[in-house]
Amino acid sequence: MTTDEWRLIGTVEDIPRSGARRIRIGEVDVGVFRTANDDVFALEDVCPHLGGPLSEGIVHGNEVTCPLHNMVIDLATGLSVEPTPKCVRSCLVRLEGEKVYLSKPDLRDLISQPIR
Ligand code: FES
Numbered sequence: 001m002t003t004d005e006w007r008l009i010g011t012v013e014d015i016p017r018s019g020a021r022r023i024r025i026g027e028v029d030v031g032v033f034r035t036a037n038d039d040v041f042a043l044e045d046v047c048p049h050l051g052g053p054l055s056e057g058i059v060h061g062n063e064v065t066c067p068l069h070n071m072v073i074d075l076a077t078g079l080s081v082e083p084t085p086k087c088v089r090s091c092l093v094r095l096e097g098e099k100v101y102l103s104k105p106d107l108r109d110l111i112s113q114p115i116r
Contacts (some may be wrong), residue, residue: 031055041075048086
């Protein structure tokens with residue numbers, strides 16, 4: 001991807017470790033999650049169950065638990081961890097030192113992976 005295809009959104013330190021930060025891109029809220037290992041993932045901030053704010057959930061390992069009804073979402077894939085998974089749209093994330101970039105177009109039904 002060229003530099004035109006990435007959007008700088010801040011630094012890793014802007015995101016609480018084992019937590020998340022919500023940002024607005026156009027009309028869409030995006031949750032940017034930082035794991036205990038400082039991997040960063042970005043998902044649309046809408047739970048695929050009933051729309052809960054995933055950025056207010058609990059980050060554990062590479063997963064987040066929705067604060068409303070405890071659906072667990074894999075941050076790397078955007079898929080819920082259940083027999084019939086539901087999907088959250090995601091952004092690719094690229095880290096350059098401390099800088100965090102999200103891919104454009106912003107959200108897609110793809111696997112997102114941290115790139116170092
Ligand atoms: S809205 Fe997320 S589990 Fe129900």
